[in-house]
Amino acid sequence: MNSFSISDSQEVLTAAQTNIPKQEQAKTLSVIFPKQNQKVRGPIRIYGKAKPKATVKLYITSTYYKTKHQGQKIIQGEGPLKRMNRLYNIVADKNGVWAYKEDLRNAGWEENFTIKAVSEGSTVTVKVYDNTRPIMID
Numbered sequence: 001m002n003s004f005s006i007s008d009s010q011e012v013l014t015a016a017q018t019n020i021p022k023q024e025q026a027k028t029l030s031v032i033f034p035k036q037n038q039k040v041r042g043p044i045r046i047y048g049k050a051k052p053k054a055t056v057k058l059y060i061t062s063t064y065y066k067t068k069h070q071g072q073k074i075i076q077g078e079g080p081l082k083r084m085n086r087l088y089n090i091v092a093d094k095n096g097v098w099a100y101k102e103d104l105r106n107a108g109w110e111e112n113f114t115i116k117a118v119s120e121g122s123t124v125t126v127k128v129y130d131n132t133r134p135i136m137i138d
Contacts, residue, residue: 029056029122031115040104040113040128047099048117048124050092056119058088058100064111083107092119106130 031048034040050056063080092098104113110131117124 029119031124031126034128038128043103045101049096050119052094052096054092054119056090056098059116060086062111062113064109
């Protein structure tokens with residue numbers, strides 16, 4: 001029969017004695033939702049990860065092209081026009097998660113939104129769109 005013994009120079013470590021992190025902290029800034037080139041419509045929750053207790057500057061801008069009723073882009077001068085330009089300062093929680101709820105809805109034209117998060121020298125940019133056209137009732 002094999003016997004196993006621990007000598008005096010060896011130690012048995014339990015899980016409580018090791019330095020295993022309970023939750024992995026974010027090493028860099030990230031935007032988890034919405035994803036790149038995702039279609040958005042209406043109120044959405046923008047969230048991501050950063051270092052715990054870090055301040056995240058969230059820039060939301062949008063551009064659009066005015067279009068004719070047939071959906072063709074107007075060639076002479078009508079775009080890209082800037083509509084939305086907002087800045088929010090958000091503090092990440094103790095786990096490094098930050099979130100903000102925003103209404104991303106177009107103004108009757110095809111609109112592209114740029115979501116830019118900046119924290120501690122890191123920048124992440126996500127571009128999303130809303131191409132839903134209003135219904136023309138005659």
